[in-house]
Amino acid sequence: MLHPNAQHKHLAWHETMELHELTAASSNYLIAMKMHVHHVTDPHLHELYEEAIHMTEGNIKDLLHFYSMAPMATRTNKSKSEHHDMTGFYAGHLLAYLKTLIRSYAGAITETATPQLRETFVKQLNHAIKLHAKVFNFMLEHGFYPAYDLHKLLENDKKNAQKALEM
Numbered sequence: 001m002l003h004p005n006a007q008h009k010h011l012a013w014h015e016t017m018e019l020h021e022l023t024a025a026s027s028n029y030l031i032a033m034k035m036h037v038h039h040v041t042d043p044h045l046h047e048l049y050e051e052a053i054h055m056t057e058g059n060i061k062d063l064l065h066f067y068s069m070a071p072m073a074t075r076t077n078k079s080k081s082e083h084h085d086m087t088g089f090y091a092g093h094l095l096a097y098l099k100t101l102i103r104s105y106a107g108a109i110t111e112t113a114t115p116q117l118r119e120t121f122v123k124q125l126n127h128a129i130k131l132h133a134k135v136f137n138f139m140l141e142h143g144f145y146p147a148y149d150l151h152k153l154l155e156n157d158k159k160n161a162q163k164a165l166e167m
Helices: 013-040 043-069 087-110 115-141 148-167
Strands: none
Touching: 013 043, 013 087, 013 148, 043 148, 087 115, 087 148
């Protein structure tokens, strides 16, 4: 039996998936912030955007160090198709929004005492879940979210994180 503090040679599967979720979402939001910061006219808010960008870049760099510890052998084969447009970004941004929305509705439902409001939240939650499935399937079909191939999923994360950092 391993000691609880024993060092492992790789990350656990569940923490690898959390690493993926945080890296993918952070990269997507970093791209969006970098696209938007030049349109923020309020000096204080602009400064806050710059701080958020700097923080997020540091976070992504820190997270990327853990990718070498992912539980898989390293492969060198490249993706068959490179996506040079922003379709993957836009789809990922929409997917991240829907994930956040679904979590928010679920939390709101547990705090709702008024039956009509609860019914409205449930109806909207169900619609968000259906739309999430459509966006996920779009991303899966177009190779933007290779959910069933951990290696490709993590390689996409690294590529998108690098793209966000280089903007």
